[in-house]
Amino acid sequence: MVPREIRYNRSMRRDDKAQRIIETLDDLHPTVPIPLDHQDPFTLLVAVLLSAQTTDKKVNEVTPALFERAADPFAMARMEVEEIRQIIRQLGLAPQKARNLRALANLLVEQGGQVPQSFEGLEALPGVGHKTASVVMAQAFGEPAFPVDTHIHRLAARWGLSDGHSVARTEADLKRVFPKERWNRLHLQIIYFGREHCPARFHDLSRCPICSWAATKKRIAEEAKKLPVGKRRRQRG
Numbered sequence: 085m086v087p088r089e090i091r092y093n094r095s096m097r098r099d100d101k102a103q104r105i106i107e108t109l110d111d112l113h114p115t116v117p118i119p120l121d122h123q124d125p126f127t128l129l130v131a132v133l134l135s136a137q138t139t140d141k142k143v144n145e146v147t148p149a150l151f152e153r154a155a156d157p158f159a160m161a162r163m164e165v166e167e168i169r170q171i172i173r174q175l176g177l178a179p180q181k182a183r184n185l186r187a188l189a190n191l192l193v194e195q196g197g198q199v200p201q202s203f204e205g206l207e208a209l210p211g212v213g214h215k216t217a218s219v220v221m222a223q224a225f226g227e228p229a230f231p232v233d234t235h236i237h238r239l240a241a242r243w244g245l246s247d248g249h250s251v252a253r254t255e256a257d258l259k260r261v262f263p264k265e266r267w268n269r270l271h272l273q274i275i276y277f278g279r280e281h282c283p284a285r286f287h288d289l290s291r292c293p294i295c296s297w298a299a300t301k302k303r304i305a306e307e308a309k310k311l312p313v314g315k316r317r318r319q320r321g
């Protein structure tokens with residue numbers, strides 16, 4: 085099917101785009117269940133840590149066995165690293181994740197067994213970076229956060245909400261343009277949108293519920309380049 089023509093929308097301000105994106109995502113994804121199965125802040129923290137470079141589905145396949153063995157830091161601190169690695173072996177980076185989980189459990193035990201409810205406390209734990217800490221703050225404690233993974237980073241640039249310079253910049257731009265009380269929900273809505281609507285290969289921007297009116301000039305040109313030469317002039321920036 086030949087893609088329909090799409091023009092760069094010069095007149096739309098970033099704030100207006102953000103508002104329309106909220107409305108579109110509310111329409112398409114009114115409910116956003118937390119994708120990683122967990123029971124409490126500790127099990128969520130473990131699941132998020134395991135989700136690096138793998139899918140949530142795979143994480144949900146291994147966590148029941150892991151949590152049956154150790155659903156709190158005290159039990160996990162008693163496990164051997166090798167035993168943890170065996171249980172999570174089908175995930176990428178299993179040896180490193182197993183070492184981090186054991187070290188993290190030890191540290192939590194030393195601190196009384198509670199998952200810290202602060203960015204500072206979480207980011208001091210082994211294997212926990214800002215994105216993981218943001219997910220835990222948002223989904224375990226309901227604190228406002230905007231975790232930015234590579235997909236959200238890319239979509240924010242494609243929609244013209246940020247310039248794509250760095251993940252830290254994207255997070256700051258998204259926090260500026262969206263109301264604070266919407267951050268936690270939007271983070272999940274964008275993830276669900278990306279999974280459902282954004283194919284890895286070429287597709288028609290004019291049929292996208294967001295890029296059809298929000299795409300940047302760069303994004304339009306980028307996708308047009310993938311078209312056969314004769315069809316390129318139909319997609320203009």
Ligand code: SF4
Nearest residue numbers: 242281282289292295
């Ligand atoms: S055009 Fe494609 S990549 Fe861009 S937001 Fe829409 S579906 Fe996703």
